[in-house]
Amino acid sequence: MPELPDVEVFGRYFERHALERTVEAVEVKDASLLENTSGAELARVLTGKRFTDLQRRGKHLAVAVDGGGWVVFHFGMTGFFRYFEAEADEPEHARVLFRFKGGGALAYDCQRKFGEVRLVQDLEAFYRAKEVGPDALSLDRDAFVQRFSDKRGRIKNALMDQSLLAGVGNVYADEILFHARIHPESATSDLLGADLRRLHDAMREVLEEAIRSDANPEALPADWLLPHRLQGDCCPRCGEPLGKMEINGRPTWLCPECQQKAAVLYQH
DNA sequence: AGTACCACCTGACGGC
DNA sequence: TGCCGTCAGGTGGTAC
Numbered sequence: 001m002p003e004l005p006d007v008e009v010f011g012r013y014f015e016r017h018a019l020e021r022t023v024e025a026v027e028v029k030d031a032s033l034l035e036n037t038s039g040a041e042l043a044r045v046l047t048g049k050r051f052t053d054l055q056r057r058g059k060h061l062a063v064a065v066d067g068g069g070w071v072v073f074h075f076g077m078t079g080f081f082r083y084f085e086a087e088a089d090e091p092e093h094a095r096v097l098f099r100f101k102g103g104g105a106l107a108y109d110c111q112r113k114f115g116e117v118r119l120v121q122d123l124e125a126f127y128r129a130k131e132v133g134p135d136a137l138s139l140d141r142d143a144f145v146q147r148f149s150d151k152r153g154r155i156k157n158a159l160m161d162q163s164l165l166a167g168v169g170n171v172y173a174d175e176i177l178f179h180a181r182i183h184p185e186s187a188t189s190d191l192l193g194a195d196l197r198r199l200h201d202a203m204r205e206v207l208e209e210a211i212r213s214d215a216n217p218e219a220l221p222a223d224w225l226l227p228h229r230l231q232g233d234c235c236p237r238c239g240e241p242l243g244k245m246e247i248n249g250r251p252t253w254l255c256p257e258c259q260q261k262a263a264v265l266y267q268h
Numbered sequence: 269a270g271t272a273c274c275a276c277c278t279g280a281c282g283g284c
Numbered sequence: 285t286g287c288c289g290t291c292a293g294g295t296g297g298t299a300c
Binding site: 032076077078093111112113114152153154157248249 | 269270271272273274276277278279
Binding site for chain 1: 292293294295
């Protein structure tokens, strides 16, 4: 799940359940998720401290620790937070537990272990080193068009390039291209200014609506692509069968009718 | 620079 | 029922 809307929702969940709470203990159940630190160090840094602030950039969620520094979470393909009070409610793949003074604990759960938890002093320096670009929702239309206009290769790859803009993953890239009626294999350089502006509008609309729907696929509008990514399902707009292809090794869904390649469109 | 391919890890699902 | 290949919403390295 964890693309920009999911991580935004995780952040709000964290805010409700863990912000301003005092950490009593940190329990690391699988240290392989820790990136540049150890269970002992994480516990030493956090015990007795509060989480005071939180900031999302793309698919990263950074949580400020009073007294300095940040804990930065990445959720991989299967990560999420779960707050629980009864021990029986601890989720199945909890990898790190933050236990709070006064009761309750926040679990960082990650079945496939592709997630990462790290300690960071200088957030900006970390993002620079990681080449994490500006958050997809922070870019205005002009800046978006500007960044995409020097980009080569296929548009879907560009949308998913976290250094170009951060937050769009495989599922929402397809959704955004479907809304903008752009074929995912279109060469980015074939897109006109008007296409890029439409793409930016579609991106904002999709990401914002997904956040409003709590990033819950079942709550998304029925005329979106996402509820229809099933073999044999049809385009909710024109009724033609949806197409599936592979781009960059990732499954890609589209409506071959509604989404024509830019180069094909402008030949006529 | 862009792309293809592999690897990391675990579980669910379909076919035989 | 059981085994096995395939697939999954992310990212990083390598080689062309």
